[in-house]
Amino acid sequence: MVSTSVLIAAIRLGLPEAVGDEPATAEALANKVGAEVDTLTRLLDALECRGVFVRTSDGRYGHNEVSRLLREDDPNSVSYLVQWIGHPLLWPLWPRLDESIRTGEAVFPSIYGKYVFDYIHEDDPAAGMVLGRGMTQASNHTSDAIARSLDLTDATVVADIGGGQGQLLKTVLEHHPAVRGVLFDLPPVVARAHADLRTGPLADRVEIVGGDCRAEVPVVADVYLVKNVLEWDDESSVATLANVVASARPGARVVVIQSLTDHNPEPEVTTALDLLLLLNGAGHKHSTGQVRALLERGGLRYVGVRPTGTFLSSVEAVVPDPSR
Ligand SMILES: C[S@@+](CC[C@H](N)C(=O)[O-])C[C@H]1O[C@@H](n2cnc3c(N)ncnc32)[C@H](O)[C@@H]1O
Structure with a gap:
C-alpha cells in the first residue's frame, strides 16, 4: 500500500x-x-x-x-500502468479480499453496481483513460517479441480481439507488411485507438470495429489474437471464443496470449494480478490446461502452447471444419 x-x-x-x-x-x-x-x-x-x-x-x-x-x-514508461494498479477505484476492493476468497465472487460490482469495464466506460471515463494508457504501456514491453514470434504464414487478415488501443496490432502490421488487421474492442476503447491505425500510415490496412465480444465478434480473419482478455469469468471467456468460432472460417487460427501459471517466470506479478482479476470480475490467471479447456468449450481444436520470448505464452487453437 x-x-x-x-x-x-x-x-x-x-x-x-x-x-x-x-x-x-x-x-x-x-x-x-x-x-x-x-x-x-x-x-x-x-x-x-x-x-x-x-x-x-x-x-x-x-x-x-x-x-x-x-x-x-520514457519509451518503456509504466507511469499509467502504476496509476491503474493503484487507482482509487481499486483501493476499496482489497480490504474485502477474504470475502472473494471465501465466495469466489467479484467485489467490484457489489461496490460500484456494475461490471468493471461497464462502470469505467459509462461512469468514470477518466479511469478508462488511465486503464487504456496503462494497457498500452504494458503491451509496449512485449508487442515486438510477440509480433516476431507469430507464425503468420498464409495469413492475410489478423484480428486482435479485445485489442485495446491497438499497440500489438500496430506492431504486427509493421512486422508483416502483407498482412491486414482488424482491431476489435469496446466502442469507447477503439475510439481512442492508436493514431497510426486511425489516420496514420497503417490506416488503409486496418479496420476498426467496436462491440462487445461476449455478445458477438463480427470479424472474419485468418488469425484471431486474444491477448490478456480471457482472464474474466469463464462464461465470458467461453462466449467470446464461441463468438469467434461463429464468425470464423474453418481452419482459422485463434492465438490466446497471456501469462500461464505453469510457465511463470514472474510469480509475484502474476499472483498479484490473479487476485486483482478475482476482485474485479471473478476472473483469474490460467494454467495451460485451463486455457485448453476454455478453447474446447468455445468449440475450438487445441493445437499447443508456444513461448513468445516474453513472460507471456501463446496457446494456439484452430476453428474446426464441421463437415469433417
Ligand atoms: C487487459 S486489457 C488487454 C488489452 C490488450 N489486448 C493488451 O493486451 O494490451 C482487456 C481488454 O479487453 C477489452 N474488453 C473488456 N470487455 C470487453 C468486451 N465485452 N468486448 C470487447 N472487449 C472487451 C478491454 O477494453 C481491454 O482493452
Missing part, C-alpha cells in the same frame, strides 16, 4: 519529469514541483529506499533505471 502510494504521489507531483539528467537537491525539486522541501525529502527518501531514484553522497537525488520508467516520455 505504501509502495504504491509513494509511486503514485511521485508521478502526480511530476517528480520523474522534474529530475533531469543531473542529480538535483530536494530544494530545487521542491521548487519545480511546488511542494514543501521537508515533506518532499521524506517522499524522496521513501522512494530511494525502495529502489526508485538514487541519493548521491552530497544528498542530491538523481534517476536510476527504475525511476526513469515513471517518466511519461
Whole structure:
C-alpha cells in the first residue's frame, strides 16, 4: 500500500519529469514541483529506499533505471500502468479480499453496481483513460517479441480481439507488411485507438470495429489474437471464443496470449494480478490446461502452447471444419 502510494504521489507531483539528467537537491525539486522541501525529502527518501531514484553522497537525488520508467516520455514508461494498479477505484476492493476468497465472487460490482469495464466506460471515463494508457504501456514491453514470434504464414487478415488501443496490432502490421488487421474492442476503447491505425500510415490496412465480444465478434480473419482478455469469468471467456468460432472460417487460427501459471517466470506479478482479476470480475490467471479447456468449450481444436520470448505464452487453437 505504501509502495504504491509513494509511486503514485511521485508521478502526480511530476517528480520523474522534474529530475533531469543531473542529480538535483530536494530544494530545487521542491521548487519545480511546488511542494514543501521537508515533506518532499521524506517522499524522496521513501522512494530511494525502495529502489526508485538514487541519493548521491552530497544528498542530491538523481534517476536510476527504475525511476526513469515513471517518466511519461520514457519509451518503456509504466507511469499509467502504476496509476491503474493503484487507482482509487481499486483501493476499496482489497480490504474485502477474504470475502472473494471465501465466495469466489467479484467485489467490484457489489461496490460500484456494475461490471468493471461497464462502470469505467459509462461512469468514470477518466479511469478508462488511465486503464487504456496503462494497457498500452504494458503491451509496449512485449508487442515486438510477440509480433516476431507469430507464425503468420498464409495469413492475410489478423484480428486482435479485445485489442485495446491497438499497440500489438500496430506492431504486427509493421512486422508483416502483407498482412491486414482488424482491431476489435469496446466502442469507447477503439475510439481512442492508436493514431497510426486511425489516420496514420497503417490506416488503409486496418479496420476498426467496436462491440462487445461476449455478445458477438463480427470479424472474419485468418488469425484471431486474444491477448490478456480471457482472464474474466469463464462464461465470458467461453462466449467470446464461441463468438469467434461463429464468425470464423474453418481452419482459422485463434492465438490466446497471456501469462500461464505453469510457465511463470514472474510469480509475484502474476499472483498479484490473479487476485486483482478475482476482485474485479471473478476472473483469474490460467494454467495451460485451463486455457485448453476454455478453447474446447468455445468449440475450438487445441493445437499447443508456444513461448513468445516474453513472460507471456501463446496457446494456439484452430476453428474446426464441421463437415469433417
Ligand atoms: C487487459 S486489457 C488487454 C488489452 C490488450 N489486448 C493488451 O493486451 O494490451 C482487456 C481488454 O479487453 C477489452 N474488453 C473488456 N470487455 C470487453 C468486451 N465485452 N468486448 C470487447 N472487449 C472487451 C478491454 O477494453 C481491454 O482493452
